[in-house]
Amino acid sequence: MSDDPVRDRTDDIMCATYRALCRHGHADLxxxxxxxxxxxxxxxLHYHYDTKRGLLLAFLEHLFESYTDCVTDxxxxxxxxxxxALIDDALDPPGTAANRELRTALFEIRACAPHDDEFRARLExxxxxxxxxxxxxxxxxxxxxVFRSDVDPETTATLLVTLVDGGHSxxxxxxxxxxxxxxxxxxxxxxxxxxxx
Amino acid sequence: MSDDPVRDRTDDIMCATYRALCRHGHADLxxxxxxxxxxxxxxxLHYHYDTKRGLLLAFLEHLFESYTDCVTDxxxxxxxxxxxALIDDALDPPGTAANRELRTALFEIRACAPHDDEFRARLExxxxxxxxxxxxxxxxxxxxxVFRSDVDPETTATLLVTLVDGGHSxxxxxxxxxxxxxxxxxxxxxxxxxxxx
DNA sequence: TTTTGCTGACTGACCGGTCAGTTAGCCTGT
DNA sequence: ACAGGCTAACTGACCGGTCAGTCAGCAAAA
Numbered sequence: 534m535s536d537d538p539v540r541d542r543t544d545d546i547m548c549a550t551y552r553a554l555c556r557h558g559h560a561d562l563x564x565x566x567x568x569x570x571x572x573x574x575x576x577x578l579h580y581h582y583d584t585k586r587g588l589l590l591a592f593l594e595h596l597f598e599s600y601t602d603c604v605t606d607x608x609x610x611x612x613x614x615x616x617x618a619l620i621d622d623a624l625d626p627p628g629t630a631a632n633r634e635l636r637t638a639l640f641e642i643r644a645c646a647p648h649d650d651e652f653r654a655r656l657e658x659x660x661x662x663x664x665x666x667x668x669x670x671x672x673x674x675x676x677x678x679v680f681r682s683d684v685d686p687e688t689t690a691t692l693l694v695t696l697v698d699g700g701h702s703x704x705x706x707x708x709x710x711x712x713x714x715x716x717x718x719x720x721x722x723x724x725x726x727x728x729x730x
Numbered sequence: 731m732s733d734d735p736v737r738d739r740t741d742d743i744m745c746a747t748y749r750a751l752c753r754h755g756h757a758d759l760x761x762x763x764x765x766x767x768x769x770x771x772x773x774x775l776h777y778h779y780d781t782k783r784g785l786l787l788a789f790l791e792h793l794f795e796s797y798t799d800c801v802t803d804x805x806x807x808x809x810x811x812x813x814x815a816l817i818d819d820a821l822d823p824p825g826t827a828a829n830r831e832l833r834t835a836l837f838e839i840r841a842c843a844p845h846d847d848e849f850r851a852r853l854e855x856x857x858x859x860x861x862x863x864x865x866x867x868x869x870x871x872x873x874x875x876v877f878r879s880d881v882d883p884e885t886t887a888t889l890l891v892t893l894v895d896g897g898h899s900x901x902x903x904x905x906x907x908x909x910x911x912x913x914x915x916x917x918x919x920x921x922x923x924x925x926x927x
Numbered sequence: 928t929t930t931t932g933c934t935g936a937c938t939g940a941c942c943g944g945t946c947a948g949t950t951a952g953c954c955t956g957t
Numbered sequence: 958a959c960a961g962g963c964t965a966a967c968t969g970a971c972c973g974g975t976c977a978g979t980c981a982g983c984a985a986a987a
Contacts, residue, residue: 542966558845560757563942577967579944641841646903647834648755656903685916692913696889699896706843706853716889719882723920739932760976774933776978 546571546581547595550588555634559641564588586649593642593655600659603627606666612674613725619670620717623663623697640705663697664690671725680725689724696720743768743778744792747785752831756838761785783846790839790852797856800824803863809871810922816867817914820860820894837902860894861887868922877922886921893917 549571557566564585568575582588604622607615625632646653668690674680700713746768754763761782765772779785801819804812822829843850865887871877897910 560841560845564944565942573966574968575943576945576969580966583944585943637844640844643899643903644757644838644841647837647905648757653903653905660900660904688909688913688916691909692893692917695896695900695910695913696892697896698899699892699894702840702895702899703857703892706840706850707857708844708850712885712888713892716885716892719885720889720917720920723917761978762976770932771934772977773935773979777932780978782977 542581546578546588547592550592551596551635554592554638558634559638562638586651589642590651590655593652596639597655597658597662600626601662604663604666606670612670612677612679613721616667616670616674616721616725617718619663619666620693620697620721624700624714624717636701637705640701660694660698664694667693674725684724692720692724693717739778743775743785744789747789748793748832751789751835755831756835759835783848786839787848787852790849793836794852794855794859797823798859801860801863803867809867809874809876810918813864813867813871813918813922814915816860816863817890817894817918821897821911821914833898834902837898857891857895861891864890871922881921889917889921890914 546567550567552570553562553566556570557563564575564578567588568578571578578588582591603626604619607618609615626635642652643656646656668686671680671684671686671689675682675684675686696717700717703711703713743764747764749767750759750763753767754760761772761775764785765775768775775785779788800823801816804815806812823832839849840853843853865883868877868881868883868886872879872881872883893914897914900908900910
């Protein structure tokens with residue numbers, strides 16, 4: 534792959550962790566599962582990462598980079614279209630196979646946050662990133678006159694991030710979409726264009 | 731307490747489970763923890779509930795009853811006020827001490843849903859109940875002319891339930907409110923009164 | 928006497944983490 | 958060219974601890 538064997542190996546381990554998480558979920562994930570996906574021994578994994586927790590924290594950082602690559606303001610076109618595309622990507626990050634499994638695993642990992650500040654800090658970054666992307670698009674949309682002039686970008690961003698969070702939660706718990714997309718589009722319509730969807 | 735010793739004992743176990751969940755969270759919850767709160771042995775717990783999973787499923791049913799008692803359409807007053815009160819209760823079910831701990835534990839339990847249909851079914855009931863309560867209030871509000879006539883109660887209910895779910899998720903992961911209440915009130919304003927909060 | 932409710936001791940499985948030892952590759956002095 | 962020394966990476970066996978669930982037996986109620 535690259536000319537950096539250390540980087541290659543780290544990528545291998547992250548990919549193995551990804552596959553193991555999709556296959557087993559977070560609750561049932563063992564170091565052995567990850568080692569199996571990596572086709573190396575469990576001890577080799579502990580050679581590179583002292584603890585399971587450390588490995589998972591590293592994985593979250595790795596995932597955040599992919600996330601900011603996939604879920605990003607397209608930067609061109611109407612603010613309405615950009616916002617719509619961003620939200621769609623946030624609900625269904627593209628470019629990753631086994632999407633549903635990964636979302637499920639990430640959802641399980643969120644349950645660690647209340648008990649572990651380092652996990653919480655990593656997960657906060659995902660939310661804050663999306664919040665800021667939305668806020669920027671809304672601000673620009675208001676300035677360009679595409680959106681109503683009386684919307685508050687900050688409140689709007691919080692509203693939409695909360696909806697995306699809730700959407701993930703509902704889709705995972707209820708198992709299907711359940712009208713989440715429709716509801717979010719309706720909320721955007723209410724707020725930014727003053728229409729009712 | 732009551733004159734039904736079986737019912738009393740069941741209540742005792744449910745209360746013990748509640749306290750153990752608040753104290754340890756779901757991820758770290760053991761049968762021993764619940765037995766300790768109950769001041770009986772772990773084997774006694776297994777005498778009444780064959781498996782830990784069975785006990786937890788029973789607990790979810792028990793909790794659903796409390797939920798429908800606490801979180802309910804007040805039935806009197808303006809539809810706007812009733813909806814606001816319902817949403818407030820849904821975000822912070824009253825009448826239970828250690829509220830934050832219980833919400834956290836319930837959030838952790840949600841992570842079981844993708845892997846266990848019986849857990850999913852129990853959790854779906856919470857969402858569906860809230861959805862239907864909201865939908866009814868919105869429908870009545872539209873009929874009474876309090877809300878705009880062009881809102882769709884079904885979509886609105888999905889929107890608000892998703893927001894409440896997302897609100898719980900954000901409060902637990904981020905640790906504080908983070909403007910969720912404000913955002914939800916703004917969304918209600920957008921949709922039902924056509925104003926901007 | 929039988930049933931109900933319970934206890935303490937126990938089992939079996941699992942899992943994170945450790946450790947002694949092996950292998951492959953690389954540098955260095957001769 | 959090559960022997961010796963060193964290190965990074967890895968393996969297989971193992972340890973300590975945890976936890977759900979079991980079981981034989983005891984006490985009190987019915």
